[in-house]
Amino acid sequence: MAKRTQKAGATARFGARYGVSVRRNAGAAMAKRSRKYTCPVCQYQKVERKSVGIWVCKHTKCNHTFAGGAWEPFTRASDANNRILRRSVDGATTADMAFIAQEAAMNYERELANRPSLQEEE
Numbered sequence: 001m002a003k004r005t006q007k008a009g010a011t012a013r014f015g016a017r018y019g020v021s022v023r024r025n026a027g028a029a030m031a032k033r034s035r036k037y038t039c040p041v042c043q044y045q046k047v048e049r050k051s052v053g054i055w056v057c058k059h060t061k062c063n064h065t066f067a068g069g070a071w072e073p074f075t076r077a078s079d080a081n082n083r084i085l086r087r088s089v090d091g092a093t094t095a096d097m098a099f100i101a102q103e104a105a106m107n108y109e110r111e112l113a114n115r116p117s118l119q120e121e122e
Contacts, residue, residue: 032071039064047073 010030011023018026037047037055042062050056050065055073057064069075 029071037073040066049073 008023009027011027014023014026033049036045038045039047039057039059039062041064042057042059044057044059044062046059046062047055047057052070053067055066055068066073068078
């Protein structure tokens with residue numbers, strides 16, 4: 001005999017209550033929460049959630065604790081912040097480079113204006 005229902009996973013405890021989409025979203029969130037993630041320090045896949053927003057590496061030598069998202073340790077906002085920080089540490093951003101180039105062009109124009117021309121020297 002074939003099975004007549006699909007496996008419900010962790011959301012089976014809800015039974016037929018709350019609707020399919022709510023149970024599906026809850027199941028996805030619970031799967032994200034309980035999954036093991038890669039540690040940013042030791043690179044082992046041992047990071048687990050300690051509580052909401054607190055993540056800890058369970059590797060015996062590392063034991064690194066850090067703040068993250070409620071369901072995942074690395075969110076889209078944290079990725080964007082890390083990119084901004086990396087750019088500021090590595091060097092100037094594109095906006096800074098444009099400002100520096102503009103300042104250099106203005107200084108060059110000033111030097112040309114202040115330099116005596118060849119006709120005035122004769």
